[in-house]
Amino acid sequence: MAGTTRVVIVGAGFAGVACARRLAAEPRAQVTLLDRNGYHQFQPLLYQIATAELAPRDIRFELDEMFARHANVETRTGDVVSIDPHTPSVTLADDSTVPADVLVLGAGAQPNFFHTPGAEQHTLPLYSLDDAERVRGRLLELFRDAAAKAELIDDGALTFVVVGGGPTGVETAGALAEIVHDVMPHVYPHLAIAGARVILVDLGHTVLTAFSDDAHGYAVKQLKRRGVELRLGVPVKEVTADGVTLNDGTEIKTRLVVWGGGQMAAPLAFRSGLPQGRGGRIDVRPDLTVPGFPKVYALGDIANIPAADGEALPQLGSVAQQAGDWAAGNIIADIEGEHRQPFHYRDKGIMAMIGRKAAVAEIGPHRHELKGRFAFAAWLGVHAQLLANAGAEMRAFAAWLDDFYLRPAHRSAELLDPATIDQPRIRKGD
Numbered sequence: 001m002a003g004t005t006r007v008v009i010v011g012a013g014f015a016g017v018a019c020a021r022r023l024a025a026e027p028r029a030q031v032t033l034l035d036r037n038g039y040h041q042f043q044p045l046l047y048q049i050a051t052a053e054l055a056p057r058d059i060r061f062e063l064d065e066m067f068a069r070h071a072n073v074e075t076r077t078g079d080v081v082s083i084d085p086h087t088p089s090v091t092l093a094d095d096s097t098v099p100a101d102v103l104v105l106g107a108g109a110q111p112n113f114f115h116t117p118g119a120e121q122h123t124l125p126l127y128s129l130d131d132a133e134r135v136r137g138r139l140l141e142l143f144r145d146a147a148a149k150a151e152l153i154d155d156g157a158l159t160f161v162v163v164g165g166g167p168t169g170v171e172t173a174g175a176l177a178e179i180v181h182d183v184m185p186h187v188y189p190h191l192a193i194a195g196a197r198v199i200l201v202d203l204g205h206t207v208l209t210a211f212s213d214d215a216h217g218y219a220v221k222q223l224k225r226r227g228v229e230l231r232l233g234v235p236v237k238e239v240t241a242d243g244v245t246l247n248d249g250t251e252i253k254t255r256l257v258v259w260g261g262g263q264m265a266a267p268l269a270f271r272s273g274l275p276q277g278r279g280g281r282i283d284v285r286p287d288l289t290v291p292g293f294p295k296v297y298a299l300g301d302i303a304n305i306p307a308a309d310g311e312a313l314p315q316l317g318s319v320a321q322q323a324g325d326w327a328a329g330n331i332i333a334d335i336e337g338e339h340r341q342p343f344h345y346r347d348k349g350i351m352a353m354i355g356r357k358a359a360v361a362e363i364g365p366h367r368h369e370l371k372g373r374f375a376f377a378a379w380l381g382v383h384a385q386l387l388a389n390a391g392a393e394m395r396a397f398a399a400w401l402d403d404f405y406l407r408p409a410h411r412s413a414e415l416l417d418p419a420t421i422d423q424p425r426i427r428k429g430d
């Protein structure tokens, strides 16, 4: 259509969806939102899928439903295999090419195994809904097998290792400890659950390093209280099909290792030919475009977005979402012949949930510290905005989360049954 700007967005994560949402109100933009899955996934709650607390559909938001009312946004399911920043255009796995006037890259991250032998083959990362479902399937399978054959426990069938003491690792270890120690004894009353272990390994000497010393101490105490064993200050040397070896020679027999040990830019960044910096992420200018390519934006986890002090902003949902919205604003500025604006991040702080009634948060740019219920409320406030972006029905989600936070641990039979797992427990808004 003459007079319109074709915007092709790769990746429907927090960045891509926020960008498309703002452009949806701009009739002079014709948007194609491409994602290999055809849905947006709410990553902050992946660990709850992995530990059977939520059903996959609870955190999965279909793109065609999300943009059904916006004629200028076309959603397409497709795997982008390469991009040409010069034309610009993208090529999909089916060999088709989608031309653009403006290209927005929001393809996210992938796990970084740091060349740890065996890690890629024998650990399960937690970056997508598919990953989370794999962890959950393996966890339930191991309990079922151990219930049928108790000797397997001595071979590590009920020993679960989490690598990485950042928010993902801490949240996963806390939630695993809960299902292992509080839920499964009711499902398998005759199983010797006392032999079950959850072990968190990190080469650093504490967990949640981005937080204050006080928060480190609190997190360590809460994890231990939940029965998580901590192996800190020691790197993983090797992972095999039946165990993990640490650098100090410790051998841990296990059949499930969750990798939360680090991340780098999505593979597309490495195939883009664009300048990459730390973590393989694409370096961008303050206006979020790639240097030398004023019609190409890179946003969220695939980009190194400069903060006011010149450092790169962290890989967070709120950074990605605000950058998506901001990039759309700059695209509209271009359409209107106005100047683009340098990205300004409104810092919401950092937070992590360790388990029921245990969370830590450092709020705002001045890092006001909160713990327990107050930190949980802060988590809810910040993540409500991310959820609203996806179109979740907030009241239902908040009620569920409050319930999760306060009530004793339990799981419905459906969540522990792979056959009925896809039933949503949380309603979606429109």
Ligand SMILES: Cc1cc2nc3c(=O)[nH]c(=O)nc-3n(C[C@H](O)[C@H](O)[C@H](O)COP(=O)(O)OP(=O)(O)OC[C@H]3O[C@@H](n4cnc5c(N)ncnc54)[C@H](O)[C@@H]3O)c2cc1C
Residues within 6 Å of the ligand: 010, 011, 012, 013, 014, 015, 016, 034, 035, 036, 037, 039, 040, 041, 043, 044, 045, 046, 047, 078, 079, 080, 081, 106, 107, 108, 109, 126, 127, 167, 168, 266, 268, 299, 300, 301, 302, 315, 316, 317, 318, 320, 351
């Ligand atoms: C387990 C976990 C927990 C987290 N918890 C929090 C939290 O509590 N709070 C917080 O603020 N942040 C959290 N984060 C970080 C936050 O989720 C990310 O910073 C955010 O998702 C980045 O958004 P994005 O849009 O850049 O990428 P993503 O959300 O990762 O989206 C990328 C999208 O691109 C698609 N894609 C990738 N490659 C291709 C391709 N070649 N072709 C087509 N599509 C492609 C993917 O399918 C995906 O939908 C967490 C992350 C993880 C992994």
